[in-house]
Amino acid sequence: MPSKPIPGSTGEVLTCLPSPYLPHPATGLLYLPRFLAKCRYVRRHGALPASYAKNYKRGLDRFLCLHLGVDPAAVEKIVHESASDAEAEARLKALFPTDVRAASWNRELVQKGLTPTGQEFLKEALTAMGCADRAGEIKSVPDLIDFDEGRIE
Numbered sequence: 001m002p003s004k005p006i007p008g009s010t011g012e013v014l015t016c017l018p019s020p021y022l023p024h025p026a027t028g029l030l031y032l033p034r035f036l037a038k039c040r041y042v043r044r045h046g047a048l049p050a051s052y053a054k055n056y057k058r059g060l061d062r063f064l065c066l067h068l069g070v071d072p073a074a075v076e077k078i079v080h081e082s083a084s085d086a087e088a089e090a091r092l093k094a095l096f097p098t099d100v101r102a103a104s105w106n107r108e109l110v111q112k113g114l115t116p117t118g119q120e121f122l123k124e125a126l127t128a129m130g131c132a133d134r135a136g137e138i139k140s141v142p143d144l145i146d147f148d149e150g151r152i153e
Contacts, residue, residue, distance in 0.1 A: 002137070002153070006130035010148050011051025014041070019151055020060065020109065020142035026089060028102035030109050031142070035061045035072075036088070039079035060112065060141065067105045068096050112141040 017037050024032035038056060042048055048056050055061065057072035065072045074095060082088035113122050122144055123135045129148070131138075138147050146152045 003131040003133050004153075005148055009129045010125075012049035013149055014049065014052060015149055016041070017052075017149065019149075020145050023102075023106075026093065027096070027100045028106070029064070029100055030102075030106045031060055031064055035064060035075065036079055039076045042076070043080045060109070063108075063112075064105065067108070068100060070095055109142060110140060113144070114140060 018033045020031045020034050022033045023030055024036075038048060038052065038061070042056070047053060057065075057076065061072050065075060075092065078091045078095065079088050082091060112118065118141070119135075122138060122141070123132065125144055126132055126135050126138060131147075134147070138144050138152070143152065
């Protein structure tokens, strides 16, 4: 039977966040719904758990924003200041470039962690989770996120 993460090995796990593989309905960008959900979580709760806070507006959040040519803090501000999701979407549309190059970003995202250095990072992370046996199966950073949050059995 394949191993599962040791409970608590990565810190608190938020299963309320969407998969990094979920596309944003208006743009088609993978991962954007997750970043927006993290912004909404911070708005509601004041902060993310430490296990998520360390990469908030950094890591994949920042890579996505670099791709779009926007500051992650600007996205967060829109989410925090908007009275509704519809208002946030309209403001994000104005912030983002007309062509978000979704195919380019989506390809980049799904390949995060496929380099030799990335594979070593995944192996170390899986070992710390008590799941070194899953290294050949969990192939990318988005896979690792889904695995940690229980979307990959």
